[in-house]
Amino acid sequence: GDSVTQMEGPVTLSEEAFLTINCTYTATGYPSLFWYVQYPGEGLQLLLKATKADDKGSNKGFEATYRKETTSFHLEKGSVQVSDSAVYFCALNSPTGNQFYFGTGTSLTVIP
Amino acid sequence: NAGVTQTPKFQVLKTGQSMTLQCAQDMNHNSMYWYRQDPGMGLRLIYYSASEGTTDKGEVPNGYNVSRLNKREFSLRLESAAPSQTSVYFCASGQGAVWGNTIYFGEGSWLTVV
Numbered sequence: 001g002d003s004v005t006q007m008e009g010p011v012t013l014s015e016e017a018f019l020t021i022n023c024t025y026t027a028t029g030y031p032s033l034f035w036y037v038q039y040p041g042e043g044l045q046l047l048l049k050a051t052k053a054d055d056k057g058s059n060k061g062f063e064a065t066y067r068k069e070t071t072s073f074h075l076e077k078g079s080v081q082v083s084d085s086a087v088y089f090c091a092l093n094s095p096t097g098n099q100f101y102f103g104t105g106t107s108l109t110v111i112p
Numbered sequence: 113n114a115g116v117t118q119t120p121k122f123q124v125l126k127t128g129q130s131m132t133l134q135c136a137q138d139m140n141h142n143s144m145y146w147y148r149q150d151p152g153m154g155l156r157l158i159y160y161s162a163s164e165g166t167t168d169k170g171e172v173p174n175g176y177n178v179s180r181l182n183k184r185e186f187s188l189r190l191e192s193a194a195p196s197q198t199s200v201y202f203c204a205s206g207q208g209a210v211w212g213n214t215i216y217f218g219e220g221s222w223l224t225v226v
Contacts, residue, residue, distance in 0.1 A: 032212045043116075043202055043217035044155075051212040089154065098143055098162050098209045104154035 002027040006090045006103035013080055013110050021075040021106045023064075023090035031092040033057075033066055033073040038087045038105070047075075047088070080110045114138050118203050118218035125193045125225045133188040133221050135203030142208030144186035145170075145215060146178060148199040155202070161186055162208060193225045 007022040025033065032051045036044040048057030053068035062077045075088060090103040116137045125131055137144065145160040147170075157170030161180040175197060177189045186205075190197055200222050206215035 032214075034214070036217075043219045044204075046214060046216065049212070049214060093213050093215075095211075096209050098160065098213070100145070100157070100215055102155040104152065 002031065002092060002094055002099070002101050004090050004092055004101050004103040006088075006106055008104075008106070009087075010107040010109060013108070015082055015110055015112050016079045017110075019075070019077040019080045019084075019108070021088055021090075021108070023073045023075065023103060025071050025073065025090075025092050025101075027071075027092055027094065029095040030068075031094055033064070034091040034093065035062070035064055035073070035075050036089040036091060036102075038089065040086075044089060080108070082110045082112055084108060085110050116203055116205055116216055116218035118201075118221050120221060121219065122222045123224070125190075125223065127194060127225060129193050130189065130191050131193065131223075132190075133201055133203070133223075134185070135187065135218060136185045137203075137205040137216075138184065139205060139216065140183070141205035141216075142183070143206045143213070143215075144180065145204040145206075146176075146186070146188045147202045147204065148172065149202060149220075150199050158188065158201075190223075193223075195225045197223065198225045199223060 034049045035047040037047045048059040050057040050066040056065045087105045146158040147155045159178040161167045164183045203218045204215040
């Protein structure tokens with residue numbers, strides 16, 4: 001069945017460091033791919049998405065490219081800030097549109 | 113600018129008690145979802161409703177019931193709460209079976225069963 005695997009955490013970085021959080025997926029057909037972010041005590045918020053191969057989603061300095069050949073959707077940011085400390089979830093939406101599959105989440109802490 | 117609203121935000125139950133978590137969305141979305149979040153296990157789908165009048169089981173439906181009351185509201189009921197149901201519960205809604213369907217989450221309900 002469809003599934004998402006993302007890198008284990010926690011991840012700790014210094015402010016202004018480069019961030020990569022790996023995400024790979026297994027799916028039939030052509031799913032849409034998402035990154036959600038969860039700040040402490042809050043619900044998940046959509047960070048970015050991509051709906052077809054080679055699409056790049058971007059928001060708030062974060063980027064991820066839909067790579068069908070490697071079934072990946074890695075999240076990157078060139079210079080993290082303390083305010084980026086959160087849990088990040090990779091997700092996919094099956095082509096039928098109604099089923100979402102989430103990774104287990106990666107906790108990021110950015111220290112000044 | 114409410115989006116998805118869940119109530120209550122916090123609840124403590126005794127084993128065997130029942131309760132209902134309420135969820136409402138104001139985005140005219142067709143599909144609604146209930147997830148639970150547990151440490152190290154990410155999000156797991158309990159039930160979802162693809163459209164008004166339909167509900168389907170997700171990955172972990174045992175011990176729960178749902179009602180899609182109308183297009184806006186989707187409630188989750190615990191008939192006889194167990195300590196294993198201590199979790200954070202999230203309601204979400206989305207456009208439905210369309211390409212690129214995106215779901216939007218409520219702020220969560222923290223439930224403790226003692």
